[in-house]
Amino acid sequence: MNAATFPVPSEQLDQIVARTAFDDRGLVPVIVTQHDTREVLMLAYMNEESLRMTLTEGRVVYWSRSRSELWRKGDTSGNTQRLVSFALDCDADTILIRVDQHGPACHTGTRTCFDGDQLALDFEAHEHA
Template sequence: MTSPDLTRIAWNDAGLAPVIVQQHDTRDVLMLAWMDAEALQRTLTGGRAVYWSRSRQEYWRKGDTSGNTQRVVSVALDCDADTILLQVDQQGPACHTGTSTCFDGRELGFAPVQEEV
């Protein structure tokens, strides 16, 4: 098996790429995180999601503290190769607040604008 070509990824100026994390079977968006090349390599070789913490400046593997693990099912790039889509099998809540996703109950109250015909 050949290693993926990580040079294809358009890392930002900090050497990071955003990662959209999605439950593989329901397609629910679970969270947004960040990876650098090392975090992605650890994820690809270990089979569990590893991210880069911008606030703590360290790697963290999802579930090592909480027990709420993410087993990686697939990894893809978007059309610009600057965003990673990680499809996972989430065990337990994805959010550190204990909710199933990091997007539960935080709607901005947007009301669609009616287009004039």
């Protein structure tokens, strides 16, 4: 992984954006983890503008599909995300970011968007005789 600083140089930023495989709505899914624990915090989406803003500012910006607008994490709640690392997957159609999360990541007030019991299933290893 290359060491980076903010803002990401414009030439490098343009290369990242060009390589990113946005879907037909102009969005790419973003898996968000806590940088030091690797805990999965949430799944969100970025468009080209929010991706550029995130890599320029170092503060994470998403695209809200429900509100159809940019969503800078923490502007309303104060629960900000500072970008620590960024990676595209092998197909360049999913982003993994590691953040320094300040406060709960989920809009419900839980640490992660996966803390609830909604349809949670735990599979235990069972030996079959």
